[in-house]
Amino acid sequence: MTQNQTADLRILSLIPSATEIVDCLGLVERLVGRSHECDYPVSVQSLPVCTAPKFNPEGTSAEIHDRVTELLQTALSVYQIQTDVLEQLRPTHILTQAQCEVCAVSLSDVEQAVDQLTQTHPKIISLQPNTLAEVWQDIRRVGQTLGVATDEPIARLQQRVECCTQITEKIPVADRPTVACIEWADPLMAAGNWIPELVQRAGGKSLFGTIGQHSPWLQWEELVAVDPELIILMPCGFGLDRTQEDLELLAQQPQWSSLSAVKTGQVYITDGNHYFNRPGPRLVDSLEILAEIFHPDRFHYGYQGQGWQKLQSLRDK
Template sequence: MIPSATEIVAALGLANQLVGRSHECDYPAGVQALPVCTRPRFDPVGNSREVHERVDAILREALSVYAVDLAVLDALKPTHILTQAQCEVCAVSLADVEKAVAQLSGVQPHILSLQPNHLIDVWADIERVAAALEVEGIGLVQQLRTGVEICSAQAQAAGRRPQVACIEWTDPLMAAGNWIPELVELAGGHCLFGTAGRHSPWLDWADLWAADPEVIVFMPCGYDLQQTREAACDLARRHDEWAQLSAVKSGEVYLVDGNQYFNRPGPRLVDSLAILAQILHPERFAREHPATVWARLL
């Protein structure tokens, strides 16, 4: 019911046991052929302000942002359902899944809800999923931890720690929280906004202006690189002072595919760390990801 969980199952070697997915699950290759079990209750097409207002209107009416397709779920008869209880805006909620499962015919599936806030929670979730599916998960977690340690050690050796602002939404302005501040610190930077382990905070333009970051990284939740570029350019057009920010004057403003990497608390957070390290310390890290994954805002 959430892309990160689909990726965890696949990374554990169980992709062939997936029988359904959320409307947003699209990795690894092949999962898009699976039946879709969820849908948004709002039109996701539009600029940042329009999408925000549509979602906000649904939440004000105490309605669910996403719906579970009960008929599809009932036909699939899964033994396990992986969902989340972290953010009702990001994916179908645990409450909605529980309500749908209560209406299913036959044996009730086991529901496993993920709620990571720190990197350590992501590793723990992988082991929880592995245990629930009766496979070994320690090896995968150790592999991911080792990747983080190697990348971080090289980044810390750079010595300098640029001041970084990670932007998770542009209108209204929101900084990135949860595991993102940890990734920035591990990548050899200092995260100006957001607190590790806490939800992403709203910002005023004055906050960004006063902090005057050395590096700005746009990673809007659910956006690919092109959508991120459009959102960043829209933010720049709305503020005359944009061109006076230090990061803008030095050309240190970047776009990343947050939808595929940074927004998903799964195995590819290790890749997200590597992307940040490549951005913050290009003198120490060769570029490993294509221009469709991250780019400089020119």
């Protein structure tokens, strides 16, 4: 596709990872609208917002979970699409997802909204990655649909992954920490999908979750039983400050102080919103964050303070 042809593109992204894919492909200037959660790169924050949650996103993790569960049990979608804004924006393409109806607007929501449009008939591109390889496939598919080359941007991302894994592959099994990645604090949920793969590639041993499969719910007894060497909090949609609140919530559990990771100060909070829970280009950043946490003697990417923070050990208090 020529520059004149790409100039005709009017892209609407309804999921943050897709927005970041568009940016990765050099088409961020062709975006005409975004979801309420799309905030990277910073330039997209000035674009019209086309979605909104149907629940109050404030409150404790348990309160948010209950509100979302109630909506789903009544067969209602969790998010709403502003069809009047869509009509005004006249998109040629809409990027959405078919993976998690809790994380963002669903494919069916978008299809229903598009059916109501009278001035335009945009092409819908739905993403559903569960592994790094599937993220590369999605980037390639988005590029092919929008008419731009993808080999170079994908190669750059893969090279960063290779640079990390070339080092971690040489780490003995005995030096790979056992890791529990927590995606939600109340009720307790471990991180699945691509996270166990990232843990493995970063030189750790994931105790919960299976590569490519949805995140599993946990009982506190399960966490206590495996007693991980490292605990990493990466709640979906939460930045560092909000994750710190969940850390304080976990610390109220009677079994918390008995965990080895807590005693030794191997508990970490991360910006799950901007990194771990967005299956797009910044999953590579997420891999580098994990490598930096697991093996600080081998990796120093500079994410500390921005992408992650360490909990002070009980011994130092």
